[in-house]
Amino acid sequence: MTMTNVVPRGDTVLRSVLHLADLAPHAGGYQWRLSDGAAHLHVDTPDSPAHVLRGVGAVLHHLRIALAAAGWGALIGRGTVPSDQTHIASVRAVRQQPTTEQVAMAAAISVRSSEDADYSEAAVPWTVLNRLAAQARAEGAQLDVVLDHGTRLRMLRRSRSLQNAGVVVVIGVREGEEIAAGAALSAVLLMGTVWGLLGCQLPVRPVVARQVVGPDLVPQVVLRLGYPRT
Template sequence: MSRTIVDTEVIKQAVAVASRAPSLHNSQPWTWVADGGELQLFADRSRVLRAADSAGREALVSCGAMLDHLRIAMAAAGWQSFVDRFPNPNDLSHLASVHFQRAGYVTDAMRARATAMLRRRTDRLPYRPPTDWDILRPVLRELVDSDVVHLHVIDEAGRRELARASRRTEALRRQDLEYQSELDWWTAPFELDEGIPRSALNSVPEADRVDVNRAFPIDGHHERRVATGPDQAAILVLSTPEDSREDALLAGEALSTVLLECTAVGLATCTVTHLTETEDGRAAITAALGTSRYPQALIRVGRAPALEQSPAPTPRRPVSDVLKFRR
């Protein structure tokens, strides 16, 4: 079947915007290859974190988020995407092939999500409860729930269990020198096009007020959001029936949908992965859910102070590093 050729500049712009997708420690473990009328997504194995993500599952979730971001960016540019996942059984790094057709129109929802890609930040500080949660929660479930991916909301009892598991996980990892070295590298206090700026991390008092969150190397900034008090975010979990590569990729696509929809309605979000990186943490999430499904991603959602300055965007690799053209 013939493929519609999309202008090179449209592809570059869409990949640039889609590169705002979240990834573990902002590692950006993806590469795009434009080949004729097709755009191919590959996992970049050189960017998979060995200590935090030894199985490469978090990288697949990250690539799924990138895939969904790309689809939305192209939709906002007037192109409909058709995705073939894992098209080459002989190349496990080839995650998806996408081809495009002109769309008849661009929906307001797609425009809003495309704009949200540029506004979304990972906010690790404490939140107030999300506004209009009884309205938004069923909307998110309608957008996400499928035969594969389900969205769950953790109740108070489950949250206490996750908080205990979070503390237990961090206590164990303090003794893991490879993990600590990796964490130090990805939060290095110098300018890069990857990793997490120190300004985006929590101080000790701030971290103490967020019960389910990763412990990062501590920055010396003053305590922020004192009036917010302890974190009151809603905690969401995306789960799948199996723990396959396809399940992880689809969970990443659903993660993108949740983050962008929440951002579009003015809520703050933070993807929390330290619990899904370990067997003990995933077991704790499964127990909190009361299900045998596999947890793939955990998300905090809430309100940041309206007049607070937005966090600076985390750096991203140049488009020339993540997009290649085959002639």
């Protein structure tokens, strides 16, 4: 008897990693449907609010990373279809060799913490922050570090441990690019976890956050990043 390598079908692989995609930061308002060898992402209503679309972007990015670690790439088609205005994306799996970075980020999916923890006094190096900014740019977004102390404190209002606040960053995108902001959020959180960082979302205070990203972008996400206290 001879042994043969059995290559799983793309839809089988998709089904096996959807639970990892759903670990992305999101506020619900979407659902998956598997048909025609693809995973179809639907929103609950055609006019979904910005926070739902950001979640969709994060979920799609988590799915891409999970597929990559399993040895598959993702062909993503964005947009609605004439027969269903709630259809927002379709994903098909294609064979593709993962990068070392993708494998590391996939491992971070299951261990990432969003807890507003007590951060240590250790500074986050600019080399790490630049890597995170590059992740955001790759998804069509911009990551800015909040350098002004007063602005940082205003953004940290009602969060824990103001004195040991770590770094505060803002993710901005052009108008109407909420899905890109969500993908950038996912990428930054996963890569941050790879580098040993905690990351939690803070409320977006538009007036303050626009001072950070500038007049051409819309601030979509404010993150607090830092090392855990040991």
